[in-house]
Amino acid sequence: EPEVTQTPSHQVTQMGQEVILRCVPISNHLYFYWYRQILGQKVEFLVSFYNNEISEKSEIFDDQFSVERPDGSNFTLKIRSTKLEDSAMYFCAPAGGLNTEAFFGQGTRLTVV
Amino acid sequence: SQELEQSPQSLIVQEGKNLTINCTSSKTLYGLYWYKQKYGEGLIFLMMLQKGGEEKSHEKITAKLDEKKQQSSLHITASQPSHAGIYLCGASNQGAQKLVFGQGTRLTINP
Numbered sequence: 001e002p003e004v005t006q007t008p009s010h011q012v013t014q015m016g017q018e019v020i021l022r023c024v025p026i027s028n029h030l031y032f033y034w035y036r037q038i039l040g041q042k043v044e045f046l047v048s049f050y051n052n053e054i055s056e057k058s059e060i061f062d063d064q065f066s067v068e069r070p071d072g073s074n075f076t077l078k079i080r081s082t083k084l085e086d087s088a089m090y091f092c093a094p095a096g097g098l099n100t101e102a103f104f105g106q107g108t109r110l111t112v113v
Numbered sequence: 114s115q116e117l118e119q120s121p122q123s124l125i126v127q128e129g130k131n132l133t134i135n136c137t138s139s140k141t142l143y144g145l146y147w148y149k150q151k152y153g154e155g156l157i158f159l160m161m162l163q164k165g166g167e168e169k170s171h172e173k174i175t176a177k178l179d180e181k182k183q184q185s186s187l188h189i190t191a192s193q194p195s196h197a198g199i200y201l202c203g204a205s206n207q208g209a210q211k212l213v214f215g216q217g218t219r220l221t222i223n224p
Contacts, residue, residue, distance in 0.1 A: 031210055043214040056211060095210050102146055102210060106155035
């Protein structure tokens with residue numbers, strides 16, 4: 001199984017602070033997806049990213065969220081001003097193409113206090 | 114929008130017993146993914162099914178996608194404590210990789 005490294009594994013931040021979550025795929029992936037899972041709830045799609053631009057986003061992905069691939073390798077999810085309800089596990093899932101196996105990173109647990 | 118319903122929501126079985134988890138979709142499934150998750154941890158990819166009638170196995174876990182492609186089942190044979198966890202099904206739309214997930218099935222294996 002291809003490895004997907006997410007950092008940090010756990011982050012605690014104060015409400016209103018900015019956080020950046022990072023995803024480093026081992027292979028050259030073309031498609032990147034971010035999901036989140038609030039504790040005890042379903043895994044929810046946030047955003048998909050292809051060819052250096054957002055291809056689709058959910059209602060959750062509002063103006064407080066942004067994604068980018070700053071150096072052609074790392075893939076980041078930024079939350080500008082965190083809210084308590086942003087507390088969740090955030091998962092990165094890169095893919096080599098459409099309709100291919102989808103491997104998830106181990107996740108970043110974000111706790112907003 | 115597509116909805117996935119998993120059943121049962123939780124399952125307790127004795128070690129060595131067989132079990133089945135179902136995932137039913139409100140729309141035709143083009144890609145169906147099964148994952149295992151330990152509580153509060155990452156998703157471990159198990160299998161992906163795309164064709165109606167397709168069946169895949171990995172060790173003691175078998176997944177099937179029914180002919181009409183609106184339901185999938187995950188079957189575990191001779192369950193072991195290592196099988197304990199939360200099993201999630203995820204579905205993709207045709208031509209897209211975005212996944213919609215079911216609510217999960219919590220599996221407990223009693224020794």
